Amino acid sequence: MVAFLRLALRRIAMLPVMVLGIALLVFLVMQFSPVDPAYNALGDSASPEARAAFEEEQGLNDPLPMRYVAFVADLLKGDLGMTLPPGQPVTDRIVTALPLTIQLTLLALSLGLVLALVLGIAGAVYRDRWPDQLTRLLSMAGVAIPPFWLGVLLIQQFSLNIDLLPTGGYTNPADSFSDWLKSMALPAVSLAIPLATSLARLIRTSMVAELDRDYVRTARGNGLPESLVIRSVLRNSLITPLTVLGVRVGYLLSGAVVIEAIFDLPGMGKLILEGVTGSDTGLVQGTVITIALTFLAVNVVVDLLCLLVNPRIRTV
Structure with missing residues (x-):
């Protein structure tokens, strides 16, 4: 039983590292997607000023490491962001x-x-x-x-x-x-x-x-x-x-x-x-x-x- 608990704890201890790795992989794939989040959210009729304000509000202008840290922090809180308008929490869906x-x-x-x-x-x-x-x-x-x-x-x-x-x-x-x-x-x-x-x-x-x-x-x-x-x-x-x-x-x-x-x-x-x-x-x-x-x-x-x-x- 002691050996089982030791190995079980070893497997579980690796979970945070694997979660961070999965989060990084998904984050990078989605960040390099050709889809423009501002265009999707606001539509093609939005002004350049409105798109710039949206990007600033969503942190899209921040460096990639900062956006990843923010993504992981939201993930740990169970916040997966919002869907396109009419916006709904992704977590609820x-x-x-x-x-x-x-x-x-x-x-x-x-x-x-x-x-x-x-x-x-x-x-x-x-x-x-x-x-x-x-x-x-x-x-x-x-x-x-x-x-x-x-x-x-x-x-x-x-x-x-x-x-x-x-x-x-x-x-x-x-x-x-x-x-x-x-x-x-x-x-x-x-x-x-x-x-x-x-x-x-x-x-x-x-x-x-x-x-x-x-x-x-x-x-x-x-x-x-x-x-x-x-x-x-x-x-x-x-x-x-x-x-x-x-x-x-x-x-x-x-x-x-x-x-x-x-x-x-x-x-x-x-x-x-x-x-x-x-x-x-x-x-x-x-x-x-x-x-x-x-x-x-x-x-x-x-x-x-x-x-x-x-x-x-x-x-x-």
């Missing part, structure tokens, strides 16, 4: 949109993990037999299908052909849980299947390597139940899949941006699309940095899960 993206990501992640464990364990236990061959085939097919194309196919089949699920839109779970589940089913499946099939291959490969170890043969020779053996093997095989999962959650978040646009979900994807199409740099900057920080937090959680699952890496 994100607070409204982020829960939906988190719901979609968690639902897709849960479904993807269940499918990955079923396919991966079946492929490893029935190695080189028909369940393994079927698992490999499904994995290759799932990895090759882009989520957005899969989403379109699901809409064609389950919404247009048999009218079982809605083509898009969102229902708050507080209003109707069943309608919420229907509205999230197709988007979640679109994200979950590529995740599940890629993780299933890793789980299957890791378990096959683990099943060939001496301790497994010894356990079976001593008459331990096969379910207990498989459970131990699975626990020792999850380090690589869990590590990759941290990266895959980032893909889920980025994929959710496209999927939300396809299914007309008012999440972070819609905010990014609104910011890009409207040249609203403040909105784009706020949504991008929020997604990046969420991805960072998920990776820290995955690191801690790896430490919990396999005590052997606590000595690293």
Whole structure:
């Protein structure tokens, strides 16, 4: 436990440095954007004096390091700036949109993990037999299908052909849980299947390597139940899949941006699309940095899960 706490504190201590790095990257990208903030905010009819006053008020004439320090200070206070007129706090827009993206990501992640464990364990236990061959085939097919194309196919089949699920839109779970589940089913499946099939291959490969170890043969020779053996093997095989999962959650978040646009979900994807199409740099900057920080937090959680699952890496 002491070793776990020491490593956990080490991971958490790196968070401020990584947050500053993410903030710097996003800040620089947006600062060198060809979009003119004064032109966007005031319009092309504004006088040069009005634009100069706007730039002075927003600190756009300050040196780049000073603007970065001000940006980080506002970020620490939860202030991500204002959208274009009619101005709204970017934070308020994100607070409204982020829960939906988190719901979609968690639902897709849960479904993807269940499918990955079923396919991966079946492929490893029935190695080189028909369940393994079927698992490999499904994995290759799932990895090759882009989520957005899969989403379109699901809409064609389950919404247009048999009218079982809605083509898009969102229902708050507080209003109707069943309608919420229907509205999230197709988007979640679109994200979950590529995740599940890629993780299933890793789980299957890791378990096959683990099943060939001496301790497994010894356990079976001593008459331990096969379910207990498989459970131990699975626990020792999850380090690589869990590590990759941290990266895959980032893909889920980025994929959710496209999927939300396809299914007309008012999440972070819609905010990014609104910011890009409207040249609203403040909105784009706020949504991008929020997604990046969420991805960072998920990776820290995955690191801690790896430490919990396999005590052997606590000595690293």
